[in-house]
Amino acid sequence: MKRFLAGCLLAVALPLAAQDTRKEIQKYQQMIADGSPVELFELEGETLWKKPQGPSNVSLEKCDLGLGPGVLKGAYARLPRYFKDADRVMDLETRLLHCMTTLQRRSREDATKRVFGNENQPSEMEYLSAYVSAQSRGMKMAAGNSHAKEKEAFELGKAMFFHRAGGWDMSCASCHGEEGKRIRMQDLPVLSKPEFARPIVATWPAYRVSNSQFKTMQWRINDCYRQMRYPEPKFASDATIALTTYLAVTAAGEPYRGPGTKR
Amino acid sequence: MKVLLALGLIPLAVCAQDVQKVLQRDFQPRGQATMDRVVQDGVQRVCTESNDRPPAELAKQLEADQLKSIPFPQGSLMGDWKNGERIAQNGRGGQWTDAPGAAGGGSCYNCHQLSPQEASFGTLGPSLLRFGATRGNSPDMQRYVYGKIYNAKAYNLCSQMPRLGYSGTLTPEQIKDLVALLLDPSSPVNK
Numbered sequence: 001m002k003r004f005l006a007g008c009l010l011a012v013a014l015p016l017a018a019q020d021t022r023k024e025i026q027k028y029q030q031m032i033a034d035g036s037p038v039e040l041f042e043l044e045g046e047t048l049w050k051k052p053q054g055p056s057n058v059s060l061e062k063c064d065l066g067l068g069p070g071v072l073k074g075a076y077a078r079l080p081r082y083f084k085d086a087d088r089v090m091d092l093e094t095r096l097l098h099c100m101t102t103l104q105r106r107s108r109e110d111a112t113k114r115v116f117g118n119e120n121q122p123s124e125m126e127y128l129s130a131y132v133s134a135q136s137r138g139m140k141m142a143a144g145n146s147h148a149k150e151k152e153a154f155e156l157g158k159a160m161f162f163h164r165a166g167g168w169d170m171s172c173a174s175c176h177g178e179e180g181k182r183i184r185m186q187d188l189p190v191l192s193k194p195e196f197a198r199p200i201v202a203t204w205p206a207y208r209v210s211n212s213q214f215k216t217m218q219w220r221i222n223d224c225y226r227q228m229r230y231p232e233p234k235f236a237s238d239a240t241i242a243l244t245t246y247l248a249v250t251a252a253g254e255p256y257r258g259p260g261t262k263r
Numbered sequence: 264m265k266v267l268l269a270l271g272l273i274p275l276a277v278c279a280q281d282v283q284k285v286l287q288r289d290f291q292p293r294g295q296a297t298m299d300r301v302v303q304d305g306v307q308r309v310c311t312e313s314n315d316r317p318p319a320e321l322a323k324q325l326e327a328d329q330l331k332s333i334p335f336p337q338g339s340l341m342g343d344w345k346n347g348e349r350i351a352q353n354g355r356g357g358q359w360t361d362a363p364g365a366a367g368g369g370s371c372y373n374c375h376q377l378s379p380q381e382a383s384f385g386t387l388g389p390s391l392l393r394f395g396a397t398r399g400n401s402p403d404m405q406r407y408v409y410g411k412i413y414n415a416k417a418y419n420l421c422s423q424m425p426r427l428g429y430s431g432t433l434t435p436e437q438i439k440d441l442v443a444l445l446l447d448p449s450s451p452v453n454k
Contacts, residue, residue, distance in 0.1 A: 156281075156285065165302075182386045184384065229358060230286075231296045232292075239285050
């Protein structure tokens, strides 16, 4: 079915002129929204959430995502946020990793062996993020923005957003800095402006039709830095969390509508 | 930094030096994408600190330095537009997923409209449709286009266009082919 979706998209899109292509993609996204495989990812994520793993052979069901051990409803909408037990601001993936290494006592190496999946084999992190984020549907996005470390993360993320470096002298704003711009046919949202950041942040993590994969925000940032010709951001590093904090705080107030379905 | 303060520019809450330290700590080398890439050069530093609006005097001086970095080849700068079209289409080169040493592309269509046959073009840069037909193809124009592709910052310090020759993404031969794509009267760009 995945193959069919990707093939079908190309078949409709290619022969048409630029404007039409965009409309077709939108129409197509609408069409598949009902039958989007997002639900399958949520179901598999639930199985993994409840599966005993690691040396302590326990599940993640007691994982505290910020609202108390095991509380999932609305937890994702409040991330990233400061966690006292780790004395650090954490996003969803970082917190899941924290629970894997503390509750389940898995080594960090084991738990991060495969954080980004592919078309044939999604990663545990991707499944789990689908399951957890889905339980914030309809809740207003409200990332932490009061603790000193949350404010620090926001400021760092903002500075990173406008920081020009790398092989091609780019900052995030090189591509996400002006309204109405595109790379090839792909629209580039101005993520520093609330009105554009809100609908984007409220639909991640997301299933990407173009490559038939479910993707996390950690992946999105990683892949933009690849295109910017930087070295690779370390998974769950403070730098990546700072950027996500900046985006999420900028997007605050939007009701969560994810996991989304993207181009 | 001193220059900027003297010119009355307000530094960000987190300054460029701090960000660079964070990048050095939180990024890792992968493939050809090595850690030296997070060390800002003067152009990147000035553009970051001035939010891409550098003071005019400083910009002029740094643009002149960038211009000196361009090794203009002897003789004709017009290559083969057919090769140029392939290079303009190719978005690879310099990423950690690209094979080191393999020929890179210019990613031109990511940002510019060029040949009318290609409907999938980006809009980060201006349309270059009919560029040679409107601007001519005199030796000076060839020199400008070659230089612009080699080092876009020599003409506009905080341009969002990458320095494609200076960064090692494109070879001099490839840049000549792109000059032809933009300026050769038989190129589809000018039809």
